[in-house]
Amino acid sequence: MTYRIVIKGQVQGVGFRPFVYSEAARLGIKGTVSNNEEGVIIYASATDNDLQQFCKQLVTTPPRVARVKSHSVQQMEEREFNDFSIVPSEKNARLNLQLTPDFALCEDCEKELSDPANRRFNYPFTTCTYCGPRWAITNAFPFERDHTNMVSFPMCKDCVKEYGDPLDRRFHSQTNSCSHCGVQLALTDHSGKVLSRDPESICQKVPEILLQGKILAVKNTSGYLLCCDARSEDTVMELRRRKRRPTKPFAILYPFLSALEKDLSLHEDHRKELTSAERPIVLLPADGYKGDLAVRALAPGLRQLGVMIPYTALMSLMMRNIHFPVVATSGNIHGSPILSSEEEAVVALKEVADYFLHHTLEVTNPQDDSVVKYSEKTSQKIIFRRSRGYAPNYYGSLPVPPKKVIAMGAHLKSTIAFFPNDFLYLSQYLGNLDHMDVYQRFTDTVEFFVRVFETTPEVVLHDLHPAYASTQFALVRAREWEGEARGIQHHKAHFASVLGENELFRSPEPVLGVVWDGTGYGEDSAIWGGEFFGYKMGRMERLAHFEYFDWLAGDKMALEPRLSLFSLSGTAMTPVLEDKFTPEEMRIYGKVIQKNTLKTSSVGRIFDAVASLLGICDRNSYEGEAAILMENCLTGYDLNECHPYVDLGEDGKLPSFDLITRIHEDMLAGVPKDQIVRDFLFTLATIIFQVAERFNMNHIACSGGVFQNATLVDMVREIGKDNYKLYFNRALSPNDENIAFGQIAYYVHLNPES
Ligand SMILES: [Zn+2]
Ligand SMILES: [Zn+2]
Structure with a gap:
């Protein structure tokens, strides 16, 4: 019998066709496999029994970076095949398949890269069917070399041989290349003068450059990264000055996982993320850090560090001779998107980088590194x-x-x-x-x-x-x-x-939505951000919100936490305000507030007000800085020691002003800052459950930027763990x-x- 099998999901550019080929060979099945607009399409002549086994293998043990979403089998007219072969892609209709993200360098490729006997020794664009750039270099699908920027690099004889060998890891690998036929590096100085094109000598030069306190812009496969010695406070501060990024933390690239583990303690979740095919930056707690990183310059005021290990062959090669961690931050000027073309980079980074490491592979979809964090107490994963x-x-x-x-x-x-x-x-x-x-x-x-x-x-x-x-x-x-x-x-x-x-839209139980963030345009034209919604069977409605307060000075309000304090302060706080505003400003904002009609319920701004009140932050140099600095005052908490500042009012009011007043009273009474921050977060967490009780709901779903606060997430999870079902992004x-x-x-x- 002949069957037509279609496999859908993330199945292109992941070694699926070679995998189908080897399974077919094992079972003696004849036919063809190709990519098409829907995924992987297989024609197989086999007995019923073999076919079942074949399908089971394909779906249950796919290549490690593949994700099978569905498959279908259809019997068709008997066809004659001489063997089983991989045939070129066919595309007859519009795409209907999952695309392929970039995959971090796999272990096998990493080994080859550092093996002098291997032909990919020191080749900075080593990839295989399981690893390498995909989305970054793709112009069209199905995923074929001709549809990627690898089309500019025709394979040499040796690469063609690997590509055609069913027993090779690079059998039908679309990004296959080597130093003879592949992507070329060029190390240049600031003026564009080429210093070297040889990977080996470049790898020797790079550590020298970094040790001299210079800043190097490296074109990676997903865009430019700015690198410098992460141990030198002067160099890191110089990078901050040139990049116009005064305080936002920098990510740190370690040469190996083992080097990272010597500096910072990891748990299993961290290790898994750091070595995954996605390989994001992971935010790690850095309490009591004693290594030689310039922590104060890297992450000012924070007790966490964003770290990663190499995810491309180029990074791995570059870091091999560097036995220290380096800053690796998106190559841009503060606020601009990550750069990916050489022409743009040399202009935009002219005043930032002392040296450039370019290469000849074009990037179609530039991407920043992803960032994740695990909350400390309950290990909730939060994607930043x-x-x-x-x-x-x-x-x-x-x-x-x-x-x-x-x-x-x-x-x-x-x-x-x-x-x-x-x-x-x-x-x-x-x-x-x-x-x-x-x-x-x-x-x-x-x-x-x-x-x-x-x-x-x-x-x-x-x-x-x-x-x-x-x-x-x-x-x-x-x-x-x-x-x-x-x-x-x-x-x-x-x-x-x-x-x-x-998947709660069909839930028979009502769900309480807790949505807290900085700003968002409300249906009543106020600026929302401290919202409670109810959802039940197709109906979503706003149930409650934090008491409105004045939104002052337009976009400036989000940049200056002191303005949130101004808006939320009572008369008792005038001395505090007088420290933060000139008499002229006091007069102007006093007038503004009298005439103001724009209101807000933003919890993000309540965080700002507390941060300003506690003297933690009056001006944000990056979005959410005040809230992040505040969370960093805290080194842990015990729920039994926490006290709420305010409760949900009997009339359903969520008292924004009283909250700030109570905090001010504690401050005057000399309560330590970290305790105030702890009780502030506890107040927010308990209010969620008071609202849930009032509306008689025990399914609670939280979203919005405020829930990047891992301590708040931990508190909510701890308080609700027995009686509530909690959901997060x-x-x-x-x-x-x-x-x-x-x-x-x-x-x-x-x-x-x-
Ligand atoms: Zn590989
Ligand atoms: Zn080659």
């Missing part, structure tokens, strides 16, 4: 940035809408989401749309998605905020595409993201990166016409 290694797939399930839907996301942490077929795709983190070049990348990414899937969106989802660049772009594009634009409220999208991720970040996904989840589940 979802980018390289995760983009562009979503692996959970959502009902497929009848119309083609695109979501333009939020503004500060822009991402997009597109539902052009049976799969939902989420872009990498793009950045803050206030910056022209981030906006450019955002629009480019939209066009790229539309082009790759050859699908014009019919519905364009956007935030309700009329001034978001993503909203304005959505309205223009919807007209051009002759589609329909729909606004979805920011915090409802957050709530929908956590409902969608946890899992594969997505709780911050505004999840808005695009949330908009789609809201649309497919709650839109009456969809």
Whole structure:
């Protein structure tokens, strides 16, 4: 009998066809395998029995970086095959498959890289069917060499031989290359003069450069990284000055996991993340750190460090001769998107980098490194940035809408989401749309998605905020595409993201949504951010919110925590304010507040007010800095010692002003800062359960940037563990990166016409 088998999921560019080939050979099955627009398509002539065994193997033991979502088997007219072979891709229709993210260097490739007897010794672009760049270098799908930027590097005889050898790890590896036929390096100085093109001598020069306190811009496979000696406070401060990034922490690249473990203590979750195929930056607690990193300069005011180990052959090679950790931060000027082309980088980083390490492989989809953290007490995984290694797939399930839907996301942490077929795709983190070049990348990414899937969106989802660049772009594009634009409220999208991720839309139990963040445009035109929603069987409604206070000075409010304090302060706090504002400012803001009509319920701003009150931070140099510094005052907590400052009022009021007043009283009474921070977080955590009780709900779903606070997450989990079912974002970040996904989840589940 002949059968047609289709395997769907993340099955291209992962060694699936060679795997099918070897399984077929083992079972003596004849036929063909190829990639097509739907995934992997197999024609197999086999007995019923063999076929069953074959399918079982394919689905249950796929290659390590593959993810099988579904498969189908169809019997067809008997066909004659002489053998089993891999045949070229066929594409007859639009794409309908999961795309392939970038994979970190695998162990086998890493070994070859450092084996003088191997022909890939010192070749910085060593990859195989299981590892290497994919999404970063892809221009079209199905995943074939011709559709990637590897098309510029025709394989040499030896590479062709590997490619054609069923027993080789590089059998049908689309990124296969070697030093004879592959990507070339060039180390240049600041003026562009080439110092070397030889990987071996470059690897000797790089440590010298870094030891001299110089800054090196390295083109990695997903974009440029800025590197310098992480032990030298002067060098790190110089990088801060040049990059115009005064305090935001830098990530640190260790040469090996073992070197990292000598410096910082890891638990199993950390180790797994650090060595995974996604290989993100992991935020680790750094209490009592005694190594020689310039901690104060790397992560000012923080007791955590973001670390990673090499994930490409180039990084591995570069770090081999460097026996110390180096800063590895996205190559850009503060706020701009990560750079990926040599022409742009030499101009934009002219004043930043002393040396450049370029290469000749083009990058189509530049991506920052992803960032994850585990909460200390309950080991809850929190994604801070979802980018390289995760983009562009979503692996959970959502009902497929009848119309083609695109979501333009939020503004500060822009991402997009597109539902052009049976799969939902989420872009990498793009950045803050206030910056022209981030906006450019955002629009480019939209066009790229539309082009790759050859699908014009019919519905364009956007935030309700009329001034978001993503909203304005959505309205223009919807007209051009002759589609329909729909606004979805920011915090409802957050709530929908956590409902969608946890598949709660069909839950028979009502779910309480706790959505706390910095800002979002509310349905009543106020700035929301301290919201409680109820969801039950297709209905989502706002149940409660933190007591409104004045939103002052537009965008400045989020940059200056002291303004949140000004807004929330009572008369007793005047002396505190007088320390933070000039008499002139006091007068001006005093007047502004009298006339002000713009209100907010933002918990992010309440964090700011507390941080300012405690003298922790009056001006943010990066988004959320005050809240992060505040969490870092705390070195742990015991629930039995915590006291709430305020409770949910009998009238249902969530008292924002009283909360600040009580904290001020504690401050005057000389209560230590860390205790105040602890009790503030405890107050927020307990209020969640008071609201849940009031509305008689025991399923609680939390989202919004405030839930990046791992201590708050731990407290909520600890308090609720016995009597409540708690949900958080899992594969997505709780911050505004999840808005695009949330908009789609809201649309497919709650839109009456969809
Ligand atoms: Zn490999
Ligand atoms: Zn070659």
